[in-house]
Amino acid sequence: MKYYRSARVLHIVLILVVLGLPGCLGHRSSTPIVPESSALNTVSQIGNEKTMGYHRINDPDPSDLMNVAIFELDNGLKVYLTENHEEPRFHAEIVVRVGGKNDPVDATGLAHYLEHLLFKGTKELGTTNYQTEKVHLERITQLYEEHFVETDLEKRAIIYSQINAESQLAAKYAIPNELDKLYQSMGASLKNAGTGNELTTYMINLPANRLEQWAKIESHRLYDEPIFRLFHSELEVVYEEKNRALDNKDRLIRDAVYEKVYKNHPYRRSILGTVDHLKKPSLTKIYDFFNTYYVPNNMAICLSGHIDITETIRIIAENFGSWQPKPIPKLTTWVEEPIDEIERVKVQYEGEEYVMVVFRTVPQNHDDVAALSLCDMILDNATAGLINLNLNQQQKLRQAGSRPSFKNDYGSQELWGIPKKNQSLEEVEKLLLEQIDLIKQGDFEDWIIPAIVNDFKKSEKSGLEDNYRRVSALRSAFIADQDWSYAVRSIERMEKLTKDDVVAVANKYFGDNYVVGYRIDDQHQLPQVDKPKIDPIQIDSSQQSEFAKSVLEMPTVDIEPTFIEPERDYQTIDHYPGVKLYYTPNPVNDLFQLSFTFDVGKLHHPKLGIAALLLDKSGTFNFSASDLKEEWYKLGSDFNFSVAEQSSTLTISGMDENFGATLALALSLIKQPKVDQSTLKELIEIVLANREDAKKNYQSIAQAMAEYNLYGDKSARLRLLSNEDVRQLTVGELTKSILDLFSYQHNISYVGTLSLPQLRSQLNSCNPLEGVLSEPPEYEFFVPRQSEESEIYLFDKKIAQAYVRLDFGGGVYDEAERSTINLYNEYFDGGMSGVVFQELREARALAYASYARYATGKRKGDVNRMVALVLCQADKTAEALEAFINLIDDLPVSDERFKIAKSAIINRYKTAKVGFRDVIGAVRSWEYQQLDIDPRRNRYQETLQSNLDLLLDFHQDSVKGRKKLISIVGDTSKMDLESLSKHGKITRISLEQIFPF
Numbered sequence: 001m002k003y004y005r006s007a008r009v010l011h012i013v014l015i016l017v018v019l020g021l022p023g024c025l026g027h028r029s030s031t032p033i034v035p036e037s038s039a040l041n042t043v044s045q046i047g048n049e050k051t052m053g054y055h056r057i058n059d060p061d062p063s064d065l066m067n068v069a070i071f072e073l074d075n076g077l078k079v080y081l082t083e084n085h086e087e088p089r090f091h092a093e094i095v096v097r098v099g100g101k102n103d104p105v106d107a108t109g110l111a112h113y114l115e116h117l118l119f120k121g122t123k124e125l126g127t128t129n130y131q132t133e134k135v136h137l138e139r140i141t142q143l144y145e146e147h148f149v150e151t152d153l154e155k156r157a158i159i160y161s162q163i164n165a166e167s168q169l170a171a172k173y174a175i176p177n178e179l180d181k182l183y184q185s186m187g188a189s190l191k192n193a194g195t196g197n198e199l200t201t202y203m204i205n206l207p208a209n210r211l212e213q214w215a216k217i218e219s220h221r222l223y224d225e226p227i228f229r230l231f232h233s234e235l236e237v238v239y240e241e242k243n244r245a246l247d248n249k250d251r252l253i254r255d256a257v258y259e260k261v262y263k264n265h266p267y268r269r270s271i272l273g274t275v276d277h278l279k280k281p282s283l284t285k286i287y288d289f290f291n292t293y294y295v296p297n298n299m300a301i302c303l304s305g306h307i308d309i310t311e312t313i314r315i316i317a318e319n320f321g322s323w324q325p326k327p328i329p330k331l332t333t334w335v336e337e338p339i340d341e342i343e344r345v346k347v348q349y350e351g352e353e354y355v356m357v358v359f360r361t362v363p364q365n366h367d368d369v370a371a372l373s374l375c376d377m378i379l380d381n382a383t384a385g386l387i388n389l390n391l392n393q394q395q396k397l398r399q400a401g402s403r404p405s406f407k408n409d410y411g412s413q414e415l416w417g418i419p420k421k422n423q424s425l426e427e428v429e430k431l432l433l434e435q436i437d438l439i440k441q442g443d444f445e446d447w448i449i450p451a452i453v454n455d456f457k458k459s460e461k462s463g464l465e466d467n468y469r470r471v472s473a474l475r476s477a478f479i480a481d482q483d484w485s486y487a488v489r490s491i492e493r494m495e496k497l498t499k500d501d502v503v504a505v506a507n508k509y510f511g512d513n514y515v516v517g518y519r520i521d522d523q524h525q526l527p528q529v530d531k532p533k534i535d536p537i538q539i540d541s542s543q544q545s546e547f548a549k550s551v552l553e554m555p556t557v558d559i560e561p562t563f564i565e566p567e568r569d570y571q572t573i574d575h576y577p578g579v580k581l582y583y584t585p586n587p588v589n590d591l592f593q594l595s596f597t598f599d600v601g602k603l604h605h606p607k608l609g610i611a612a613l614l615l616d617k618s619g620t621f622n623f624s625a626s627d628l629k630e631e632w633y634k635l636g637s638d639f640n641f642s643v644a645e646q647s648s649t650l651t652i653s654g655m656d657e658n659f660g661a662t663l664a665l666a667l668s669l670i671k672q673p674k675v676d677q678s679t680l681k682e683l684i685e686i687v688l689a690n691r692e693d694a695k696k697n698y699q700s701i702a703q704a705m706a707e708y709n710l711y712g713d714k715s716a717r718l719r720l721l722s723n724e725d726v727r728q729l730t731v732g733e734l735t736k737s738i739l740d741l742f743s744y745q746h747n748i749s750y751v752g753t754l755s756l757p758q759l760r761s762q763l764n765s766c767n768p769l770e771g772v773l774s775e776p777p778e779y780e781f782f783v784p785r786q787s788e789e790s791e792i793y794l795f796d797k798k799i800a801q802a803y804v805r806l807d808f809g810g811g812v813y814d815e816a817e818r819s820t821i822n823l824y825n826e827y828f829d830g831g832m833s834g835v836v837f838q839e840l841r842e843a844r845a846l847a848y849a850s851y852a853r854y855a856t857g858k859r860k861g862d863v864n865r866m867v868a869l870v871l872c873q874a875d876k877t878a879e880a881l882e883a884f885i886n887l888i889d890d891l892p893v894s895d896e897r898f899k900i901a902k903s904a905i906i907n908r909y910k911t912a913k914v915g916f917r918d919v920i921g922a923v924r925s926w927e928y929q930q931l932d933i934d935p936r937r938n939r940y941q942e943t944l945q946s947n948l949d950l951l952l953d954f955h956q957d958s959v960k961g962r963k964k965l966i967s968i969v970g971d972t973s974k975m976d977l978e979s980l981s982k983h984g985k986i987t988r989i990s991l992e993q994i995f996p997f
Helices: 005-015 044-052 110-117 130-148 155-171 177-183 208-221 232-245 249-261 285-293 309-320 369-379 387-395 425-439 448-463 467-479 490-495 498-509 546-552 608-616 625-635 656-671 677-694 699-714 723-727 731-743 757-764 815-829 835-843 875-888 895-911 919-928 934-942 948-958 977-981
Strands: 055-056 071-072 076-081 088-098 189-195 201-209 299-305 344-349 352-359 401-405 410-419 514-521 572-576 579-585 589-596 638-642 650-653 748-750 791-796 801-814 849-855 862-873 967-968 985-988
Touching: 055 309, 055 579, 071 309, 076 155, 076 309, 076 467, 088 208, 088 467, 110 189, 110 232, 130 232, 130 285, 155 572, 177 189, 177 208, 177 895, 201 208, 201 467, 201 895, 208 309, 208 546, 232 448, 232 801, 232 862, 249 352, 249 895, 285 410, 299 309, 344 835, 352 425, 369 387, 369 401, 369 425, 369 490, 369 498, 387 401, 387 425, 387 849, 401 425, 410 425, 425 498, 425 514, 448 467, 448 490, 448 625, 498 638, 498 757, 498 875, 572 757, 572 791, 579 757, 579 919, 589 731, 608 638, 608 677, 608 731, 625 656, 638 656, 638 699, 650 656, 650 699, 656 731, 656 757, 656 862, 677 731, 677 948, 699 791, 699 801, 699 967, 723 757, 723 934, 748 757, 748 919, 791 977, 801 875, 815 835, 815 849, 815 948, 835 849, 835 875, 849 875, 862 875, 875 967, 875 977, 895 948, 977 985
Parallel strands: 076 299, 344 514, 579 748, 791 967, 791 985
Antiparallel strands: 055 071, 071 076, 088 201, 088 299, 189 201, 352 410, 352 514, 401 410, 572 579, 589 650, 589 748, 638 650, 801 862, 801 967, 849 862
């Protein structure tokens, strides 16, 4: 549950409709560039745009670092545009002001259903013959209405069998996921959609030369009467999504608490809908919902990227201007009586116990939002908040935090805490509320408010780099119905607040008027959605609609790929014998990141993992542990020390003006940490409690079992320190294990505005090196065990879904195969148009979540490995496993699917530049594989020359018929074990076999 500070600030910043977190790509100016486009024009200067079907509704604003131009089409559609020329791509979202709170009371989950169904196509997209298909679709709609009103279970089953039969007939004319195929072939990424309480958004990231194609596709799918084909299989997918929610421990307590926070408002219910409503959907109600809310005067387009605003608004008006506006229903007002007492609720979930306290506050356009946001950050900014220092740093509980939520109608403030072993939940609640009381009493230091404001400014500055987060700000402003000039001044409003203002709102909203939820360690209830009978549909991936052909035939301007060039994009020097320094300039802002990386990890020194945890609780000779955290926050700097199996990394980041102070502070902590044995003793108890809970968590169990299945007793997890060894640890040996890292050869990487000579001078001053540095331990290659037959490791766990994983080892990594491997992965599981999604989800409705990847070795000499994963309803386990094995061994062959995969990879090579923040990481990964920089040049050329036969040869040689190591966690009482046994010998696994503690 821990937030790093950047994530904490991002969470608040997006709530305040400012900017997001750092992204990356391309060459930038250190100051905002004002584009030579209509974005410069004022509203009065462009009044003649009205005759073109749109007009601009905002003026340029010096406070707007994104220089957003906002337009309104004659039909009421809002358009938010901002130029960002960092890579030749754009991110676009079509946002609708409708969500779960608008669901009919007798059909909850409907907004979310609709989001899924708008990927199914139209009368022209996703079908080979709509007129013939229409007869069956209309019959299916009629049957669903009969099913909706019927209460007799036997009669409902008969109707559903008729739906299943009719769906088979309709499916003959369907082209599943043709929308995704179009986007995939264009080189799309982040193809997704999402439903919230009061919004639904459809997002896509595409090469810049696909703007006109995007506009044609989206205006067509959202206006030209979408058709909800293949509904029965998509309904089953939503069942699976609901089952996943039933196994989500955090969602479980959140849903229970918010049912009490709101007595009347739909915020109290899950966006996924109730189990009962999922069992009886109404297509008629879904169509009515679409026709009511999906109208241009209730929607917006938010777009950021490598665009010209003048040309972009012309294209949008041309494609979306024909949409017809409609009256929007008057929004229902839900009145909530004030919470005037403490209300309590308990839920059960095996493992980690949890306390959640929620106060109801104000909607997101309320004047008190800025002060409440400051309250939250004073409580928890992940570094120096009251909760961070008084509870986490002092280890008064295992972990705690806070988070605000501001929606259109109401808001809330959440506090959460995880108890230590044998600590009561009542005590955790009391500790959390004591931190609130400190704010109410004004018992916090004056410097914290300016430091928080500075933190927000830093996030605002870095947020300009990423198109997704830029669009997130636009989306949020639209949904909140905020004027953009108001939205961009959220930090200004915060900056004007005083300590008295913060104390006043704390006393105004935080009293004995909250809901508290306790999650106790016990088996959770599983009101599982039963599996209806669905016959698989036959998918012909070679089919293509005339509409899709017309889109792909549209002319585009070609984009040439850009690859990493040494000296231009980065430099390397031998800083000291055995120390290589990587340097990349930051051309955008003054935010730096410096990392020391050592090829030494937990496998070599098992104590390092706990040493890293202890370092977080340590001070220095000049600062106590709490004072040190405050010093980091005053500097606006972050410190992180992380340990992996075979590497350790020390990272600092912040503003370059504080680089020297930050580096000196970090090295003083490494070289002269100050911490006592009592702190370690408390930490050890927390570590042991976390371990105990891990053995109850199905995800931890699944990961541990898969590692054991692959590597047996050589599993890295089995080489962790035993509980007894952990109890014997001392402060001296732990702090020494970190300091000793600097005696090894290592790498330093820097991204920032300092020149290379300035950087080296600072490094030499703060960290002088001497003597001969030792070579790091030899890298250990993990080789999956080879089995004569496929094997199934099975662990019984009462959860709604089964976690099914398949693994097997491949050959040693060979760069000559890399291009073909990339093609195979794209072909087999490249989004919704890949084999896995099409066959497991679309054709058979076996799972909401699935994944497959032929993973390449990370170093020269490392072995490749196939990994496949599916989460399905427990009673579908055998069926899902058999289907996945068949797909892996007998790859469906489609020339059309290969063309899509090839086109997708080529288009990504052309437009997906490696950003300056990611250059060094990419270079280091290629060096580990002993490849020339940049190997993507050759991969690109090889992809251009590739053909389907190469992919099929690879599949035959490296994938087909391999013996599989299968790991399954789930409720075995609901599984067909006899059918499972056909795919391998079943071995029941115990916790003692997969955990060393």
